[in-house]
Amino acid sequence: MNTYRMGRNAQRTRAAAGLVALLTASAVLVGCGDDNDKGGGASVTPKPSATPTSATPTAPTSAEGSGGMTxxxxxxxxxxxxxxxxxxxxxxxxxxxxxxxxxxxxxxxxxxxxxxxxxxxxxxxxxxxxxxxxxxxxxxxxxxxxxxxxxxxxxxxxxxxxxxxxxxxxxxxxxxxxxxxxxxxxxxxxxxxxxxxxxxxxxxxxxxxxxxxxxxxxxxxxxxxxxxxx
Structure with a gap:
């Protein structure tokens, strides 16, 4: 009777370990699938593009803005x-x-x-x-x-x-x-x-x-x- 229970317990332990391994593998496959959808490999967060700085026009040197003379x-x-x-x-x-x-x-x-x-x-x-x-x-x-x-x-x-x-x-x-x-x-x-x-x-x-x-x-x-x- 004790031998029978020990066998049953061993079977249950192996089954639980297999279930854990199966769940772990599934999680890995799902993660890989997401990476493949994004082009594969580690995902890289894109950096925001730099906004071009517009040049500030230089003010004219005089009221006429020509040669510095009015x-x-x-x-x-x-x-x-x-x-x-x-x-x-x-x-x-x-x-x-x-x-x-x-x-x-x-x-x-x-x-x-x-x-x-x-x-x-x-x-x-x-x-x-x-x-x-x-x-x-x-x-x-x-x-x-x-x-x-x-x-x-x-x-x-x-x-x-x-x-x-x-x-x-x-x-x-x-x-x-x-x-x-x-x-x-x-x-x-x-x-x-x-x-x-x-x-x-x-x-x-x-x-x-x-x-x-x-x-x-x-x-x-x-x-x-x-x-x-x-």
Whole structure:
């Protein structure tokens, strides 16, 4: 009887071991099947692809974004070197074209034909004004043209010329003494305080900026300085 039970127990132990082995093998086969579905071998978790970095555009160096200069700066750079006649030479030619006149204003501009010109304004003692164009290369003055003025305008200009004891050349020298450059315009005017001034534009060739100086027309004192970087 004991021998019989021992045999039965041995059979049960072997059967249980076989069942465990069968289950283990099945699990292995299932795992291999999954690997084969994924291409075989150990599965590799794909790395996320790198997102390309878009380049940030470089901001332009100026408002125009061309050569680091604005349109006005490029215009000055092109115009001023073409002028072989200075502002004071242009004023002398303009006043010589109108007997007994004094300078009122002068400005360097591009003429209708593309040539540089000085546009000058002169006036006689009674305030009669004339405009004179002076070739900025040859220095030759055209025929003066009288301006259309009424009696009040003439009197106002005559009074302004009388009160201005500082000349255009002296005002320009004061401005260029403060900032070295080329004088591109000079004009007799009055400021907000109704004081006679010479407005002088000086262009610096290192950056082609224009600086405007308001120079007191009675004592050469600089009342205002403004840099135009446009």
């Amino acid at each position: 349109e006005d700066q490029r215009s000055r750079k092109a115009l001023i070197p073409e002028a072989k006649t200075s502002y004071d030479q242009a004023l002398k030619a303009a006043t010589a074209a109108v007997a007994g006149s004094k300078p009122v204003a002068v400005e360097l501009k591009r003429g209708a034909g593309g040539k540089p010109e000085w546009h000058a304004k002169v006036a006689t003692e009674d305030g009669t004004a004339s405009t004179v164009r002076v070739d900025a290369v040859s220095g030759k003055a055209d025929q003066p043209r009288a301006e259309d003025e009424d009696g009040d305008d003439k009197k106002k200009l005559a009074d302004r010329l009388r009160r201005a004891t500082v000349t255009a050349q002296q005002a320009a020298a004061t401005a260029t003494g403060k900032k070295s450059g080329t004088v591109s315009a000079v004009e007799l005017d009055d400021n907000d305080q109704k004081k006679e001034i010479w407005s002088v534009d000086v262009v610096t060739k290192n950056d082609w900026n224009k600086t405007t100086f308001d120079v007191d027309a009675t004592n050469r004192k600089i009342l205002r300085e403004h840099v135009d970087r446009d």
